[in-house]
Amino acid sequence: MTDLYPDIPSSTIDRRVYSFPAQLVLHALSEKLDPVVDSLSVARLHSIFDKRFHLSIDTLFSIRSTISRHNSQAMFYQKPNILLLGPGETGKTTLLKQIFHAFSDSPEQFYTDRERAQYVIPIFHNTVSALERLDATNDVWGALKTTLENLRNSRALAISSRLISSYSESPLEYVDYFLDALPRILAKDYLPSNQDIVQCNIRTTGIHPNFINLRGSAVSVVDFGGQFSERRKWVNWFPKAGMIIYVASLSDYDETCAEDSSTNRMYDSMELFDSVVHSEWFTDVPIVLLLNKTDVFAQKLRRTPLKQYFHDYTGGDNYDAGSTYIINKFLSRARPDTQVYLTSAVDEERILETINDIYDKYLEPALPYLAPGPSSKPNIPIQVQVQVSVSTTQH
Numbered sequence: 001m002t003d004l005y006p007d008i009p010s011s012t013i014d015r016r017v018y019s020f021p022a023q024l025v026l027h028a029l030s031e032k033l034d035p036v037v038d039s040l041s042v043a044r045l046h047s048i049f050d051k052r053f054h055l056s057i058d059t060l061f062s063i064r065s066t067i068s069r070h071n072s073q074a075m076f077y078q079k080p081n082i083l084l085l086g087p088g089e090t091g092k093t094t095l096l097k098q099i100f101h102a103f104s105d106s107p108e109q110f111y112t113d114r115e116r117a118q119y120v121i122p123i124f125h126n127t128v129s130a131l132e133r134l135d136a137t138n139d140v141w142g143a144l145k146t147t148l149e150n151l152r153n154s155r156a157l158a159i160s161s162r163l164i165s166s167y168s169e170s171p172l173e174y175v176d177y178f179l180d181a182l183p184r185i186l187a188k189d190y191l192p193s194n195q196d197i198v199q200c201n202i203r204t205t206g207i208h209p210n211f212i213n214l215r216g217s218a219v220s221v222v223d224f225g226g227q228f229s230e231r232r233k234w235v236n237w238f239p240k241a242g243m244i245i246y247v248a249s250l251s252d253y254d255e256t257c258a259e260d261s262s263t264n265r266m267y268d269s270m271e272l273f274d275s276v277v278h279s280e281w282f283t284d285v286p287i288v289l290l291l292n293k294t295d296v297f298a299q300k301l302r303r304t305p306l307k308q309y310f311h312d313y314t315g316g317d318n319y320d321a322g323s324t325y326i327i328n329k330f331l332s333r334a335r336p337d338t339q340v341y342l343t344s345a346v347d348e349e350r351i352l353e354t355i356n357d358i359y360d361k362y363l364e365p366a367l368p369y370l371a372p373g374p375s376s377k378p379n380i381p382i383q384v385q386v387q388v389s390v391s392t393t394q395h
C-alpha cells in the first residue's frame with residue numbers, strides 16, 4: 001500500500017469535498033492500519049464501490065469508520081478459529097452441534113444411523129441421571145433405573161407410563177427432556193433424533209477443532225471442555241484465536257461447580273469471563289458472550305430467588321429484570337465491544353437467529369479472505385462418541 005503514493009503525506013487530505021483515487025485514500029488511511037487490514041481494505045473498497053476509483057473526501061471518512069469497524073475482524077481473516085470457551089455444562093458443545101446443523105445442507109441427514117446409534121447409551125445415562133436427581137430414594141425411580149441399566153424391556157415400558165403420570169406431582173417445574181421422551185427412548189427401534197442429540201449431555205474432555213464449510217469457506221470451531229481440569233489446555237489455542245464465543249449459563253446462579261462444591265458456578269463463570277476478555281492474547285479478537293439456558297433460568301427464577309445469591313438484586317422473579325441484572329454483571333467486566341446474546345441452545349429456532357446474526361456480523365464479511373472449505377462434513381459425532389464419560393451433575 002504505502003509504496004503506491006509514497007510522496008503524498010496524509011496531511012494533504014483535508015475535509016474539502018474532493019475527488020481522490022481510491023488508492024490515495026487508502027494511503028492516507030494507512031497510517032493507523034496494520035498491513036493486513038490495508039490489503040483487505042483495498043479488496044473491500046473495490047467491492048463496496050464497484051471498482052469505481054474516485055471517492056469524495058466525505059466518503060473517505062465513512063470508509064475510515066467502516067475499516068475500523070472491520071479492524072477487529074482482521075484477526076479472524078488471519079486465524080479463522082472460533083474458540084468456544086466457558087465453564088462446564090454451559091452449552092458449548094450444544095452450540096457447536098447447532099452450528100453444524102445450521103450450516104448443513106440437510107440437517108436431518110447430518111448424522112448417519114450409525115452415528116445416531118452411538119448416542120443411545122449416553123442418552124440412557126442422561127436419563128438415569130435425571131431420575132436420580134428427581135428422587136434417588138423413590139422405589140419407582142429406583143426400579144426404572146435398574147431396568148434402564150438393563151436397557152430396554154417390556155417391564156420398563158410399563159413403569160415408564162406410571163412415571164409419566166407422576167409428573168404432575170413432581171416438585172420440579174423443569175421436567176427433564178429425556179424423562180419426557182421415555183416411551184420413545186425405550187422403544188425397541190429407538191434411534192436418537194437431532195433434538196435428542198442436541199439434548200444429550202456428554203462432558204467434553206480435550207480439545208476438538210472442527211472444520212466447517214461456511215458457504216464454501218473453511219472456518220474451524222474449536223470446542224473445549226469447561227471443567228477446571230480442562231481449562232489449562234485452552235491456553236495452547238489462545239495464540240490461534242480469531243474469535244471467541246464465551247458461553248455462560250444463566251441458570252448457574254444457584255449451583256456449585258462440579259469439581260468444587262464451595263464455588264458458585266456463576267461467580268466462577270464471571271471470574272473466568274473476566275480473565276478471558278482481559279487476556280493479552282485477545283486484545284484484537286472479537287468476543288461474543290452467550291448467556292445461555294434462558295429456558296432453565298426462567299423456570300428456576302420462580303422457585304429459587306436470585307437475591308439469595310446476588311444480594312443487591314431487587315427484581316424478584318421477573319425474567320427481564322433477572323436476565324438484565326446478570327447481563328450487566330458480565331458486562332461490567334467486559335470490553336466495550338463485547339456483543340451479548342441471550343440464548344437457549346436447545347431451542348433450534350432461537351439459536352439459529354443468534355448463529356445467523358453472528359454469521360452476518362463476523363463471518364460473512366470474512367468469507368472472501370478465507371481458504372476454501374472442506375468438502376466432507378465435520379467430525380463432531382465421532383468425537384462425541386469417543387468420550388462417553390457422562391456427567392451426573394445437576395443442571
Ligand SMILES: Nc1nc2c(ncn2[C@@H]2O[C@H](COP(=O)(O)OP(=O)(O)OP(=O)(O)O)[C@@H](O)[C@H]2O)c(=O)[nH]1
Nearest residue numbers: 088089090091092093094199201204226293344345
Ligand atoms: N434446557 C437447556 N439445556 C441446555 C441448554 N444448552 C445446553 N443445554 C444442555 O446442557 C447440557 C450440557 O451442555 P453441553 O453443551 O454439553 O455443555 P458444555 O459447555 O459443552 O460442557 P463441557 O463439555 O463439560 O464443558 C446438555 O445436556 C445440553 O443439552 C439450554 O439453553 N437449555
Ligand SMILES: [Mg+2]
Nearest residue numbers: 092093203204
Ligand atoms: Mg462440551
